[in-house]
Amino acid sequence: MTAELVFQQALNGLSFGALLFILASGLSLVFGMMDVVNLAHGAFYMLGAYVALSVVQLTGSFWLAMLAAPFALGLLGFALEPLLLRRLRGRHLDQVLLTIGVSLVIVDVIGQVWGREVRSLSAPAGLDGSVALIGGVYPVYRLFVMAFGVALAVAMALVYRRTKIGMLIRAGVEDAEMLGALGVNTNRLFASTFATGAALAGLAGVIAAPVFGVQPGMDTDPGLLYSLVVVVVGGLGTLSGAVAGSVLVGPADTFGKVLFQDVALAVIFAIVALVLLLKPTGLLGRIRIAR
Amino acid sequence: MRPFLRWALVAAAAAALVTFPYWSAPWASRFATTVVRDALILAIFALSLDLLVGRAGMPSLGHAAFFGAGAYAAGIASQRLATDQLPVTLGAAALVAALLALLIGVLVVRSEGIFFLMLTLALAQIVFAIAFQWTAVTGGSNGLAGVGRPMLASLDFSAPDLMYVLVAVTFVLVALAVWGLARSTYGRALIGVRENERRMRALGYDTARLRLSAFVLAGTIAGIAGALSAYSTRFVSAQDAGLGNSVRAFVTVLVGGAGTLGGPILGSALVSLIERVVPSLLPTDLRISDAILGIIFIAFVLFARQGMVGLGRFALLRVSRR
Numbered sequence A: 001m002t003a004e005l006v007f008q009q010a011l012n013g014l015s016f017g018a019l020l021f022i023l024a025s026g027l028s029l030v031f032g033m034m035d036v037v038n039l040a041h042g043a044f045y046m047l048g049a050y051v052a053l054s055v056v057q058l059t060g061s062f063w064l065a066m067l068a069a070p071f072a073l074g075l076l077g078f079a080l081e082p083l084l085l086r087r088l089r090g091r092h093l094d095q096v097l098l099t100i101g102v103s104l105v106i107v108d109v110i111g112q113v114w115g116r117e118v119r120s121l122s123a124p125a126g127l128d129g130s131v132a133l134i135g136g137v138y139p140v141y142r143l144f145v146m147a148f149g150v151a152l153a154v155a156m157a158l159v160y161r162r163t164k165i166g167m168l169i170r171a172g173v174e175d176a177e178m179l180g181a182l183g184v185n186t187n188r189l190f191a192s193t194f195a196t197g198a199a200l201a202g203l204a205g206v207i208a209a210p211v212f213g214v215q216p217g218m219d220t221d222p223g224l225l226y227s228l229v230v231v232v233v234g235g236l237g238t239l240s241g242a243v244a245g246s247v248l249v250g251p252a253d254t255f256g257k258v259l260f261q262d263v264a265l266a267v268i269f270a271i272v273a274l275v276l277l278l279k280p281t282g283l284l285g286r287i288r289i290a291r
Numbered sequence B: 001m002r003p004f005l006r007w008a009l010v011a012a013a014a015a016a017l018v019t020f021p022y023w024s025a026p027w028a029s030r031f032a033t034t035v036v037r038d039a040l041i042l043a044i045f046a047l048s049l050d051l052l053v054g055r056a057g058m059p060s061l062g063h064a065a066f067f068g069a070g071a072y073a074a075g076i077a078s079q080r081l082a083t084d085q086l087p088v089t090l091g092a093a094a095l096v097a098a099l100l101a102l103l104i105g106v107l108v109v110r111s112e113g114i115f116f117l118m119l120t121l122a123l124a125q126i127v128f129a130i131a132f133q134w135t136a137v138t139g140g141s142n143g144l145a146g147v148g149r150p151m152l153a154s155l156d157f158s159a160p161d162l163m164y165v166l167v168a169v170t171f172v173l174v175a176l177a178v179w180g181l182a183r184s185t186y187g188r189a190l191i192g193v194r195e196n197e198r199r200m201r202a203l204g205y206d207t208a209r210l211r212l213s214a215f216v217l218a219g220t221i222a223g224i225a226g227a228l229s230a231y232s233t234r235f236v237s238a239q240d241a242g243l244g245n246s247v248r249a250f251v252t253v254l255v256g257g258a259g260t261l262g263g264p265i266l267g268s269a270l271v272s273l274i275e276r277v278v279p280s281l282l283p284t285d286l287r288i289s290d291a292i293l294g295i296i297f298i299a300f301v302l303f304a305r306q307g308m309v310g311l312g313r314f315a316l317l318r319v320s321r322r
Helices: A003-034 A041-059 A062-083 A092-114 A140-162 A164-181 A186-212 A219-234 A239-263 A265-278 B003-018 B030-056 B064-080 B086-108 B113-133 B160-183 B185-195 B197-202 B207-233 B243-256 B262-281 B289-303 B307-321
Strands: A130-133 A136-139
Touching (some): A003 A041, A003 A136, A003 A140, A092 B289, A136 A140, A186 A219, A239 A265, A265 B086, B030 B207, B064 B086, B064 B113, B185 B207, B197 B207, B243 B262, B243 B307, B262 B289, B262 B307
């Protein structure tokens, strides 16, 4: 590989990593608060992309889609939590199983409403070109994705550390039951958390659409698969874990695809295996996912 | 019921099941034989998964990796080794599935509950993605066509009725094995691991090894189910190894009733009904069998966690109390 190619692939890897952060942060947030791994997260991501598709078709505005999709998914999450998950509060494994059913329903409904063909969504005007970068040209949209991922991480960190909501989230991650005993309405807190997780998945769906397309199967690959890999590698339930996981997995996957082509995912398999064996909490997590 | 009578009934039921295409010929269609055959393959697959989910308390969402590994191994072995002999191709399927289960098992048995589920899902999905992309070996997204016929010496099982018999006999053997296993010391030790692993460790059991052995055993049986599927359609689809198939087996086990012999079997009957019979009753442009499965699954998780077997027991109890 030439130096230019390495540089380009590094950028590709980092922009993929930024996207993975947007995708995985929601999964990690919900787990941190509710101890539920939302297996419908990939389906939420997929639904976000399809909602964006329709919004762009109707209004022609990508930016409006970027608002509408997270909003729609947030509403869905806000409705689903009390409707389904709350009934099984405390039975975490069963709550996780519920999300499998939710995912089956959402993916089939998407197929029925939007069809089962491969669709595409182009980057918004102004971001659809390329710029000259060391030794070549590079698509502006991927740089935008990178910047957006970084901005979102910074914004989330500020909310966590500096706001009352962030304080509630940190307390809830620590011990949600105690928080309830102190008079916080945990029902509302859990519903809002689940809604935020869904909205983040929807946002990831919009942002990913111009790069990865909109098609059946995107709910598992990249949706659910990569968000799980990121949180396992980085560590569950912490913001820094989601950042670390994304920054590692994004470039590793990109370089794996260049170097090993067909068996690229063996690289990801090896990383997950190594982390599990050497650091069972994930790189920056606190919860042991393996003995 | 007297043991003798009970065994006689079981033997009669097994004989009736195995000979289904012959006695049903006057009134049932060939389609019925195909549907029952595929339901039995799903039942073998679900029985193997239930060893983990129901008996050992290991909720795996990656079981299709082993089903797919068995299917690919049987297909690839028949082509590369240029043999149609069932012992060779089925042996290859069992061996490859067992080795893959050992590789993944070593990593995942150190986890429990939600984490176990998450890891089995992720690792199995990576295996699927490799199978999906590695066109040179697996045929990639086109699938693997031209799987060899299952032959035993000069007996060709690829004829539809004989194919059914092969699947049904395997199903009966697997069901008997699972029945025997549940009553063995090993099966009871697995239940002990599910109920209270620390206590089992204190009693001197090597629980990690118990869990790993269950994982490999379940993976091997799933591989055999995969090989049967490959023989039946003479084709392996990458989706056989994918998350959709894992979820399908998991739904089958839970809706039927985890930790019971009848549960996975009843569940596979219901799932096959929804997948194969219900679509023919709906308009052709309405493809919502997954959504129906999803809603039924949600209902069972919310209201009847013990599955159809649990509902049946509950109903029996109500009747006998009256």
